[in-house]
Amino acid sequence: MSSMLGVLRSQIPHVPHRFLSSRPVRVVRVSHVLPYRATNTSTAVLKLSFFDLLYVTMAPVQNVLFYKGPSLPPFPSIVNSLQSSLATTLAAFPPLSGKLMTQDDGPSSREVVIDCSPGAVSPGVKFVEAEYRGGAVDGMRRLAGDEEHDAEVFALLVPEVGPAGQLPAPVLAVQVTRPAAGDGTVAVGVSMHHSACDGRSFWRFMSAWATAAREPGHHLVQPIFDREQVIRDPRVQQLTRKSKQRFATNAPVDAFRFPPADMARQRRRTFWLGAGEIQSLKQRLCRQGSGIIVEPLSTFVAVSSLVWTSIVRAKSTMDHADDDCYFLLSADIRRRLRPPVDENYFGNCVMGCLARATVADLSRDGDDGLVCAASAIQRAIREDLEDPMANLEHRLALRHGLPADRVTVMGSSNQFRPFETDFGWGAPSRVEMVSMTVMEEVVLRGAPDGGVQVSVALGRTHMEAMTSNFRQDGVHIRQGELSACKGLLKTLHGVIVWG
Template sequence: MDVHRLAGDEAHDTLAFLSLVPELDARVLPAPVLSVQATRLSGGLAVGLSVHHAVADGRAVWRFMEAWSSAAREGSPVTKVLGPPHYSRDVISHPNADELAREMLKTVAPNLPKAKPVSTFVALAALSWTAFVRSKGLGAGDDTYLAFLADLRSRLDPRVSEAYLGNCVRACLASCADAADLLGQAGILHAARAVQAAVAEMEAAPLSGTDKGWMQKLMRLPFQRLTNVAASPRFRAYEAADFGFGKPARVELVSMNHDGEMVLVGGRRDGEVQASVSMDPAHMDAFKACILG
């Protein structure tokens, strides 16, 4: 196994990455929710972690990783900047939907000031979406979509503690009725506005997309025209995976390996964002050309 290739930025060997991560067999209950695999490599060590999404979302997993690596480095999972976790499910309540209030929020939200610049996530999501559309050869008349998960911890009332260990996310969907709108000079701007609109809809009614109807809606989408952006530039992946040997050469979410997926985490160096892209090999060169110019 080529360690330098695993830690590099070019095309990854998906099968090699998958071999470094243990499987979770959830076919029989009770089922495991976490599994760890350490693989000795020539000139290095790979630590693979599998966590079932039923018990924790991305933010909770990386917080768990920070606590675990802190225990390895410093002897304690609790530090000045990392408080003790909790697993209480009482902090999240799902109230009966108040349709009137929800519709009012949807009406008011689009009229709120939008002067602040786009976030790093929105910018990278828009860039990847337009590159996906171009590399796939989509054009006039093709509808296209971008899906992502939003962290609800700071958006619920009352707010959910940063130390909450579990799932507290909601699916969001940005849509474009005509892919041609993403191909012109203003394509990235159009894509960014669509992503921002999806975020605004979520912030107006954080729990409105949490019923079973959302999954049915998702399954009806044309997956060949769907882009999925996972994780967040705010996830301190390399700091969380420092077990006392320094930051690892590479951190990857190897389960995100389907066509049209991009994973964003904080990069190895301060201020960096690592973007890992999974595409059909037939379209990868075109995708890279769209991103790199």
């Protein structure tokens, strides 16, 4: 055990054997990793901002990364490397070793904070070692490349940080899983409390951790965590004070109140768009939408338009042609606050943009429906982000009243590069967000060679029609295992889909 860890306590969880044997993932060992060295923090308690408080009651940000191939070292070496580099990384990210908790802030105010005191940090970050026992010898390799998501198993590949909204709770937990039989595949699962990070911050941590593992001794730049020092827009500060008063009365403060996903009624599938196909899609949209679409057209808007129209057409009939449908996306507003937020800031700093269109508009023939979708998304981004704090409480109240079955939630961004998370064994073969918590959700990720990964969660009865709509919109879809997809991306201008 590396002395770098300072203290690393291990234990075998006391779980009945009959329960363990019935689960495809069995926990083998639970350890706790402490920061490599004591770090100087400006305060033992990190106060959260309004943007953080929106996510206190929501599920954590959970991602699983699959690695496979001959470059993988033996599992004990993987565990040792991940633990040692995690200890190094936590020294630069001290709040991630702490705990989320509430504390009184006056007679009528209660706030949620990250406790970074020695007592909160001393247990360390939970590090779970597990085995996948499902399927045949190559079961985990197939899990990493199957056409359809096995969402129930994916949920067992990320560690728990406690029930959503229940405090106190750890900020971070890590899990590494290997196949019980065979070798050559490993899954790294990470859970981070959403009130501590947005997507940009999450992948910044992952990049730093991977760098520490791949390049021992590399100096990691510590982000800025102090919300009060960085987020100085007076309107944000006012909303933070109001949120504390709401917590004092146990009133919820959340980003949106959609019902949780019913896993029995949901399917998940991942699409890959190659760089050539994306460029072709942009050209089609700009040609058909001349004078309507603002150029240059971003990859995010082009891909989002394709997914949104495909979903709406799969779900709707012309009997509901006049119904409104909505596309809810989260946009980074660090540079849009006044004064702007430092680029080195670690925490939540996103705000929702809501696009609206009718079923009839998105169901127009040819590329006309795509143009309507792209125009609506561009308009929402332009209007909602011109001044993201303007009438914010009113906009949040309107969002709470939206019919959940007509809202497509977009999470993450193609600007994130999770496939660059190389711990020294090469790039991951597959990366998935496990915490897709609503019935209808889309996650965009930057993919190799300029492509985009699109993961879709949708009602079971609509997934096949949604895929068919991709084809009908002129997108060539190839099915197959992810390992084959990544090789094809280098030579094909097309979309590759799991499922």
